[in-house]
Amino acid sequence: MIWLLRIDDALDDAGATVTLRFASGEYRDPDGYGWRVGIQQAGLYRAGLFAGDIIRNASRSGYGETTLINVDGRFDYLADVAMDGRVAVLSLATDDGVEEAWRGTVSRVGFERGIVSITLRDPIELLQLPHPNTRYAGTNVAPDGLEGTDDDIGGTVKPRLYGQTRNAAPVLVNEQKLIYQISDIDCTVIAVYDNGVRLDFAGTYDSAEDLENEGPLPGFWEDWQPPRGKWRRYQGYIRLGTPPSGQLTVAANGAQQLAGDVMAAIASDAGQTLHSDDVATLNALGQLRMLVTDETSTADLLDRIAVSVGGYWRIDATGTIRAGVIEPPTAPVLTLRKHQILQITREATGAGDNGLPVGAVVVEADPIEVTQTDLAGAVTEGRRARLEKAVREAVATSTATQARHPLAGELRISSRLATRAEGKAVADRVLALTSVRRDSVTVEARVTSAAGLRIGKGLRLETPRLGYSAGRNFLIVGREIDASNNRLTLTLWG
Structure with missing residues (x-):
């Protein structure tokens, strides 16, 4: 196995565009390029999605660091190369071909003690910056x-x-x-x-x-x-x-009111793109109310939408924002069996905060910005009652789950959906998803066993451990690559 790091569109000291190619061993690609040997540690990289409280074991993407051996000064020239913000791709070459493992951008380059460290950041970090806004000039x-x-x-x-x-x-x-x-x-x-x-x-x-x-x-x-x-x-x-x-x-x-169009507009203002297929999926869920009055990050705004519809969002390998509703895991792209699994643990068998299935879902929808009680005399009683409350609640309850699990909790969703009916549809869907057994599992495997697995794909586990002898389908909600030790840790939900 040979780890490869490619950095596109860097600028050399003369301002010319160059592609940087580094490898952990001798490697020449199909196009005839010889990659410079020097990777000491390929690093630790994490990818994930945001799904609010529905999938509690999911975590956001992160960043990693690849180090190059520079004892002889072979990489000193990189001090004059501008590569910050450029796309970086980490791949694994085996006898079966080359598999892309992680994609992000270069954050910084450091030089010390015969080592060059290239810190890579996930594209999501750009969305954790303040959302573009304007301020009053006074x-x-x-x-x-x-x-x-x-x-x-x-x-x-x-x-x-x-x-x-x-x-x-x-x-x-x-x-x-x-x-x-x-x-x-x-x-x-x-x-x-x-x-x-x-x-x-x-x-x-x-x-x-x-x-x-x-x-x-x-x-x-x-x-x-x-x-x-x-x-x-x-x-x-x-x-x-x-x-x-x-x-x-x-x-x-x-100008845009449907959920997908709103998310696409927010992404566009931040210089990003929401996949067109996902725009249509989210639009079918209803209209949103999103008034931004303070400085906040773009990621926070996308979070609010994902929570509102009982969904998720992430960034794929191409840098495109993907979003949608969470569905039961089906159609696994790979089955992991006992001999491929190094370690496996199960954290919960339910989506509730106590590790149990959820007995009721409450969606707070139809939000208003200002509540009022001191109103003019001409205001009707119906309007008075509405203006006293910031939201209206839509509730879905599973009596069967509550009977089976007396300690089954309530999942409360703060939604920006514009109507209580739209909130009720989310409550019903999320309850159907979370009122049954949902396992949260972490699996450690060899990189070569599952290098092609991606966030949002299905995976099937078949192992005598934890009662999965007959097999169980999961959704991949987290993926951590320890390139230095050739380990892949998958966070699964299902």
């Missing part, structure tokens, strides 16, 4: 401007709407002209409320210039009781004709 010169002042909102993150929002408090960006903003990307404000009472819509502006130069008519009091007034809109802005008498809230819809 440059208003009264009475003009849409950026606030340094004395109020200057320097704060602008709100950004993905999907829908309901009963959200917009940001006052121009106090003199009563202009508010709910999103720094295009959306449609569909309703404005003052203390729970819906205000009259007076039309759409054609431009930001019109927004600043022309206010809506003030309107009239009804029976001399506020709230009163009218409002107009332009993209993510609204302008009032009369100061609000109480809490101002809005309802708005973004």
